[in-house]
Amino acid sequence: MKPQLIRRYSAAERINHWIVAVCFILLALSGLAFFYPAFFWLTGVFGTPQLARIVHPFVGVLMSVAFARQFFRYWHHNLLTRDDIQWMKSVKTVMQGHEVGDTGKYNGGQKGMFWLMCACMAVLLASGIIAWRPYFAGHFPIPLIRIALLAHAWAATILIAGIIVHVYAAFWVQGTIRAMVEGVVSHAWAKKHHPRWYREVTGKQK
Amino acid sequence: MALQSLDITRRSASPTASPQARKTIEIAKLIDVSTCIGCKACQVACSEWNDIREEVGHNIGVYDNPTDLSADAWTVMRFAEEESNGKLEWLIRKDGCMHCADPGCLKACPSPGAIIQYSNGIVDFHQENCIGCGYCISGCPFNVPRISQQDNKAYKCTMCSDRVAVGMEPACVKTCPTGAIQFGSKEDMKQLAASRVADLKTRGYAGAGLYDPQGVGGTHVMYVLHHADKPQQYSGLPKDPQISPAVQLWKGWLKPLATVGIAAAGLFGFFHYITVGPNHADDEEDDTAANVGRKEKQEDKA
Ligand code: HEM
Ligand code: SF4
Ligand code: SF4
Numbered sequence: 001m002k003p004q005l006i007r008r009y010s011a012a013e014r015i016n017h018w019i020v021a022v023c024f025i026l027l028a029l030s031g032l033a034f035f036y037p038a039f040f041w042l043t044g045v046f047g048t049p050q051l052a053r054i055v056h057p058f059v060g061v062l063m064s065v066a067f068a069r070q071f072f073r074y075w076h077h078n079l080l081t082r083d084d085i086q087w088m089k090s091v092k093t094v095m096q097g098h099e100v101g102d103t104g105k106y107n108g109g110q111k112g113m114f115w116l117m118c119a120c121m122a123v124l125l126a127s128g129i130i131a132w133r134p135y136f137a138g139h140f141p142i143p144l145i146r147i148a149l150l151a152h153a154w155a156a157t158i159l160i161a162g163i164i165v166h167v168y169a170a171f172w173v174q175g176t177i178r179a180m181v182e183g184v185v186s187h188a189w190a191k192k193h194h195p196r197w198y199r200e201v202t203g204k205q206k
Numbered sequence: 207m208a209l210q211s212l213d214i215t216r217r218s219a220s221p222t223a224s225p226q227a228r229k230t231i232e233i234a235k236l237i238d239v240s241t242c243i244g245c246k247a248c249q250v251a252c253s254e255w256n257d258i259r260e261e262v263g264h265n266i267g268v269y270d271n272p273t274d275l276s277a278d279a280w281t282v283m284r285f286a287e288e289e290s291n292g293k294l295e296w297l298i299r300k301d302g303c304m305h306c307a308d309p310g311c312l313k314a315c316p317s318p319g320a321i322i323q324y325s326n327g328i329v330d331f332h333q334e335n336c337i338g339c340g341y342c343i344s345g346c347p348f349n350v351p352r353i354s355q356q357d358n359k360a361y362k363c364t365m366c367s368d369r370v371a372v373g374m375e376p377a378c379v380k381t382c383p384t385g386a387i388q389f390g391s392k393e394d395m396k397q398l399a400a401s402r403v404a405d406l407k408t409r410g411y412a413g414a415g416l417y418d419p420q421g422v423g424g425t426h427v428m429y430v431l432h433h434a435d436k437p438q439q440y441s442g443l444p445k446d447p448q449i450s451p452a453v454q455l456w457k458g459w460l461k462p463l464a465t466v467g468i469a470a471a472g473l474f475g476f477f478h479y480i481t482v483g484p485n486h487a488d489d490e491e492d493d494t495a496a497n498v499g500r501k502e503k504q505e506d507k508a
Binding site: 033034035036037038040043049050052053054095096097131133134137142143145146147149150153154157158160161162164165168171172173174175186188189191192193 | 219220221316317318337338339340341343344349353355358450452453455456460461463464467468470471472474475478479482483484485486487
């Protein structure tokens with residue numbers, strides 16, 4: 001690693017992240033195919049419609065396991081503080097490209113997104129299992145399966161919209177994608193976007 | 207059933223309309239519960255004609271056998287013992303698909319053409335398009351479709367669409383020894399039902415009536431009930447069946463909302479990028495030209 005770069009994610013963390021990301025894309029595409037008749041052809045990501053129906057839940061479980069690992073890695077970095085609330089209230093200023101507050105490893109928006117993802121994943125896993133044929137759905141009453149299908153589609157919509165924002169934010173704040181691909185960020189990036197974290201990892205005061 | 211020569215008016219998961227120009231008459235099957243003797247000839251005829259054989263089960267102390275609908279039992283007789291006015295009544299109902307005018311199964315199905323509705327009113331499953339998701343089970347207000355353990359595809363009564371297509375009545379109708387199952391145009395069946403209901407009323411069944419529930423737009427399998435005011439007595443026939451509100455929300459409201467939500471997220475990103483531009487950290491000090499340009503833009507907006 002060059003001296004002017006700061007390590008943000010280890011190789012294990014990056015692999016973990018991209019397992020979740022690839023699973024998510026496959027799940028979102030096949031799921032949207034079941035949801036929108038006009039996009040049924042997207043079941044092709046798994047070969048045939050029947051295969052997509054069979055494989056989707058298994059990929060869902062794989063993603064849930066990988067996401068759970070991420071949850072235990074990151075939850076304590078994502079506890080909300082008063083600064084984060086301030087950040088969320090000033091989101092307009094942030095969107096103009098200005099920094100707000102003395103941000104640590106994650107800012108208020110990232111933390112909010114973290115908990116939104118956790119909530120959606122939990123709902124998707126629980127409702128997905130309830131609706132899963134032929135293994136589990138038969139053990140649940142039909143009215144509950146109806147609620148589960150509704151909740152699954154809702155949570156998927158919210159998560160997909162959330163992930164679009166997540167991906168865009170990473171792209172917009174230049175230098176961020178590198179953190180999840182190469183694992184490193186520049187000093188300038190850290191100093192500007194995560195000043196408190198910068199001081200913590202470098203031991204510098206300014 | 208896949209081979210068919212009937213006009214299709216509606217297909218599952220097909221956003222544009224099917225051919226509509228030709229009109230055919232609406233048909234219906236009328237089941238007169240008051241003249242059914244529970245002999246199960248219709249069950250046997252169904253099994254014969256459709257080449258399906260449910261495994262021999264166990265006697266559970268009542269006459270119901272098989273005890274439930276399955277991928278290999280598209281119709282079953284349900285026997286209910288009801289006591290009213292100190293009298294025991296044995297209420298026997300031939301259960302199976304109702305061939306709803308507004309079928310919840312078709313509404314819920316995500317696979318194009320796995321469920322179709324013919325212009326004569328029959329609702330049919332085309333198993334070769336079925337993906338085995340079971341959404342039809344959630345959509346149906348009558349708990350009818352069943353997924354086969356053999357091939358993970360959904361099955362139910364076809365109203366013998368193959369027979370009807372060539373001008374024959376369904377096998378159960380043909381076989382019923384008492385004439386309790388009748389088949390014809392929906393109009394004729396309603397008239398026949400009216401005369402049966404009038405007869406039942408003169409014989410003291412004040413609550414007699416036709417079961418053609420409007421909550422699902424009417425059905426193409428109708429019952430004459432001696433207690434049409436209490437259909438639940440007939441082994442849980444729903445009083446006012448409707449596609450569940452959860453299914454309506456899921457298949458109705460959620461789609462436009464989801465489209466707007468997902469599109470909004472994408473459009474937000476796009477327009478934010480082309481108006482505000484990227485958020486650089488490295489060129490804060492040196493790349494002044496870009497910063498000046500950005501500041502001017504913000505002033506323009508203010
Ligand atoms: C967490 C584990 C998950 C499980 C166990 C699961 C399971 C299921 C099941 C059983 C179905 C019904 C179709 C089928 O049988 O294949 C389904 C549909 C669907 N899934 Fe998942 N899924 C999971 C995660 C996800 C994720 C992460 C997304 C996308 C963000 C997603 C989006 C969808 C959508 C949109 C549908 C169609 C719902 C509809 O037709 O309205 N699922 N899922
Ligand atoms: S009774 Fe159920 S399976 Fe039959 S047409 Fe109505 S909704 Fe579909
Ligand atoms: S199980 Fe088959 S028929 Fe039923 S909703 Fe799914 S694809 Fe349609």
